[in-house]
Amino acid sequence: xxxxxxxxxxxxxxxxxxxxxxxxxxxxxxxxxxxxxxxxxxxxxxxxxxxxxxxxxxxxxxxxxxxxxxxxxxxxxxxxxxxxxxxxxxxxxxxxxxxxxxx
Ligand code: FES
Numbered sequence: 356x357x358x359x360x361x362x363x364x365x366x367x368x369x370x371x372x373x374x375x376x377x378x379x380x381x382x383x384x385x386x387x388x389x390x391x392x393x394x395x396x397x398x399x400x401x402x403x404x405x406x407x408x409x410x411x412x413x414x415x416x417x418x419x420x421x422x423x424x425x426x427x428x429x430x431x432x433x434x435x436x437x438x439x440x441x442x443x444x445x446x447x448x449x450x451x452x453x454x455x456x457x458x
Contacts, residue, residue, distance in 0.1 A: 365392075382406045408453050415453045419444045 360366050368376025369384035377384040381403060397407050398418035407415070421444040424432035428446035435442055436457040442448060 380406070382410050385410050405458060408456075408458075416450050417453055417456065418449045419451060419456075420449070421445075 357366050365388065367381075367384040367388045369379055369381045370376055371380075372378065377387045381397075381399075385407070392411055392413045394413055395407065395411060395415035396418075397404055397415065398420070400420070404417050404419070408417070419435060421433035421435065423445050424430035426445050428443050431441075431443065433444040433448075435444055435448070435451075437447075437451060437455045438457060439455065442451070442455075
């Protein structure tokens with residue numbers, strides 16, 4: 356049992372080879388989980404995050420990964436588009452509410 360499960364959270368695992376949880380991608384685990392979710396947290400590659408947002412109707416937070424030049428907010432190399440305007444992943448992020456991010 357994971358720490359999250361001990362707190363009462365439903366945890367879904369997906370592995371490409373099926374060695375743990377659902378065999379396949381996280382979208383396969385979402386489909387296998389019967390679809391009752393209150394909230395989610397996700398990190399990983401952008402295509403996966405987009406698939407999660409498209410596949411779940413509930414609110415959630417995403418931790419974005421970007422190439423970083425300076426890592427402390429001056430080069431603007433890690434900027435993403437948000438509903439609040441451009442945001443630096445290293446400074447305003449890396450975690451954003453799903454509805455903030457403009458894909
Ligand atoms: S890495 Fe330079 S502003 Fe984020």
